[in-house]
Amino acid sequence: MNLLSALKETVRLCGDHSAYVFQGEKTSYKEYFELVTEFASGLNQMGVKKGDHVALVLGNSPEFMIGLYGALKAGATVIPINPNFTPDEITYIIQNGDVKAIICLDSLVPLLKKIEQNLSYVNNIIVCPTSEERLSVSSFELKMKTFLDVLDAGLNESPDISINDDDTAVILYTSGTTGKPKGAMLTHYNLYSNARDVVSFLQYSKNDKVIGCLPMFHVFCLTVVINASLVCGSTILISTKFNPQEVFQISNQYGATVFAGVPTMYNFLLHFEKGNPLDFKNMRLCVSGGASMPLSLLEKFEGKFNVKISEGYGLSEASPVTCFNPLHRPRKAGSIGTTIMNVESKVVNKFGEEVPVGEIGELIIKGPNVMKGYYKMPDETKIAIRGGWLYTGDLARMDNEGYFYIVDRIKDLIIVGGYNVYPREVEEVLYKHSDIVEAVVIGEHDETFGEVVKAFVVAKKSNLSQEELLMYCKEHLVKYKIPKNIEFLEELPKNSTGKIVRRVLRKPIISRNN
Numbered sequence: 001m002n003l004l005s006a007l008k009e010t011v012r013l014c015g016d017h018s019a020y021v022f023q024g025e026k027t028s029y030k031e032y033f034e035l036v037t038e039f040a041s042g043l044n045q046m047g048v049k050k051g052d053h054v055a056l057v058l059g060n061s062p063e064f065m066i067g068l069y070g071a072l073k074a075g076a077t078v079i080p081i082n083p084n085f086t087p088d089e090i091t092y093i094i095q096n097g098d099v100k101a102i103i104c105l106d107s108l109v110p111l112l113k114k115i116e117q118n119l120s121y122v123n124n125i126i127v128c129p130t131s132e133e134r135l136s137v138s139s140f141e142l143k144m145k146t147f148l149d150v151l152d153a154g155l156n157e158s159p160d161i162s163i164n165d166d167d168t169a170v171i172l173y174t175s176g177t178t179g180k181p182k183g184a185m186l187t188h189y190n191l192y193s194n195a196r197d198v199v200s201f202l203q204y205s206k207n208d209k210v211i212g213c214l215p216m217f218h219v220f221c222l223t224v225v226i227n228a229s230l231v232c233g234s235t236i237l238i239s240t241k242f243n244p245q246e247v248f249q250i251s252n253q254y255g256a257t258v259f260a261g262v263p264t265m266y267n268f269l270l271h272f273e274k275g276n277p278l279d280f281k282n283m284r285l286c287v288s289g290g291a292s293m294p295l296s297l298l299e300k301f302e303g304k305f306n307v308k309i310s311e312g313y314g315l316s317e318a319s320p321v322t323c324f325n326p327l328h329r330p331r332k333a334g335s336i337g338t339t340i341m342n343v344e345s346k347v348v349n350k351f352g353e354e355v356p357v358g359e360i361g362e363l364i365i366k367g368p369n370v371m372k373g374y375y376k377m378p379d380e381t382k383i384a385i386r387g388g389w390l391y392t393g394d395l396a397r398m399d400n401e402g403y404f405y406i407v408d409r410i411k412d413l414i415i416v417g418g419y420n421v422y423p424r425e426v427e428e429v430l431y432k433h434s435d436i437v438e439a440v441v442i443g444e445h446d447e448t449f450g451e452v453v454k455a456f457v458v459a460k461k462s463n464l465s466q467e468e469l470l471m472y473c474k475e476h477l478v479k480y481k482i483p484k485n486i487e488f489l490e491e492l493p494k495n496s497t498g499k500i501v502r503r504v505l506r507k508p509i510i511s512r513n514n
Contacts, residue, residue, distance in 0.1 A: 002165060087115050414451050
């Protein structure tokens with residue numbers, strides 16, 4: 001079984017059920033599968049062969065979903081790319097990923113023209129029009145077709161291409177904290193097994209209506225929203241991007257039952273003045289991932305909207321989900337929950353030996369969801385996967401009931417005069433201050449202590465002073481954990497999913513203090 005065969009089974013069982021809703025228009029599973037088949041056939045007629053790499057540079061849209069499964073059905077390997085990336089970032093992935101065809105927004109054509117000299121081995125560019133204006137694409141005319149051209153050229157039956165479980169379905173380029181992004185190769189079975197196990201663990205069904213506002217090119221959305229829904233027949237409520245007002249409106253209009261987001265999204269929803277708890281009246285489950293959720297945010301959100309948040313954990317190299325807080329056992333605030341079925345997790349020391357319950361070590365993962373390796377990076381693969389275990393690079397601990405707690409990234413650990421400081425514990429204190437909206441902590445070089453703690457915060461009121469906040473920290477933190485510097489910002493830097501990006505804060509930025 002893989003994603004394609006699972007989709008066929010969903011069509012057989014509930015073909016007339018809505019696969020997705022976009023801008024008020026519903027598309028049934030039968031209609032969706034027909035579009036996927038036609039697109040796969042069109043790709044094959046364009047010369048896309050089994051094993052070719054196809055870049056998908058699109059935002060949230062039906063075209064993304066059709067392009068993704070159409071390319072997989074054509075036997076291709078899909079490389080999702082953030083359409084907001086810079087020319088250099090897109091060029092690197094296209095070149096490193098040996099891309100043969102690109103499916104992109106028409107707004108990206110000028111960018112592609114700038115890097116045309118790097119696209120000599122790209123045979124086809126498929127453009128999704130977002131306007132009725134004719135594009136000036138003379139230099140690409142031989143390579144370019146519109147998305148509709150490919151659909152129109154496709155047949156109702158695409159060639160029956162054999163798909164093996166171990167074939168690479170998707171290559172996800174990880175953002176990484178240092179060096180160039182690495183392409184995590186996820187097989188058809190990696191992705192199917194993780195979607196299947198998420199469905200089972202979170203009890204998705206065809207009655208669920210899942211809000212899709214996470215970026216579709218991101219693995220969180222790819223598995224928890226798209227693949228999991230298609231495996232069991234849920235309806236995806238597609239939103240082009242995260243917008244609090246739209247989330248509440250969609251939830252109310254269609255009776256959404258599942259929302260998946262990162263902590264920053266929950267923070268925006270909580271502070272949205274027109275956010276009405278009645279808009280979430282049908283919501284049975286909220287899931288959070290991508291970063292640790294501050295306890296105060298979790299408690300305030302649940303209190304206001306009367307819905308439990310199941311915090312989980314994952315990473316691109318694991319397709320991505322490994323843990324979620326279970327639905328029928330106590331939800332432990334601050335925990336990423338227990339390991340989902342068919343996946344193993346344990347905490348180990350630097351020698352790879354499992355540490356006692358409660359002790360901190362590196363979290364490692366094993367299961368059918370773990371990638372086959374990094375594309376063209378055998379040495380990095382050997383470092384990441386040892387003895388069949390994926391080493392996550394995250395510090396964690398496990399309690400005596402099997403719940404895991406992420407302490408911090410190993411690379412984010414701050415050592416002040418020989419003492420370990422985990423950024424999250426300082427951030428938790430800051431978030432509890434009534435005037436703090438967001439906070440993040442990093443280590444800063446210091447001649448005396450090696451490193452000291454530096455905090456960046458977004459405050460509700462402009463007259464909150466550094467001195468006032470430091471006094472507050474002294475009441476709740478031991479001396480070496482107290483930030484030496486606190487910088488006030490209008491907003492914290494975030495990536496496409498809304499996750500706070502620490503590495504940007506290590507560079508000069510404009511703050512409220514300036």
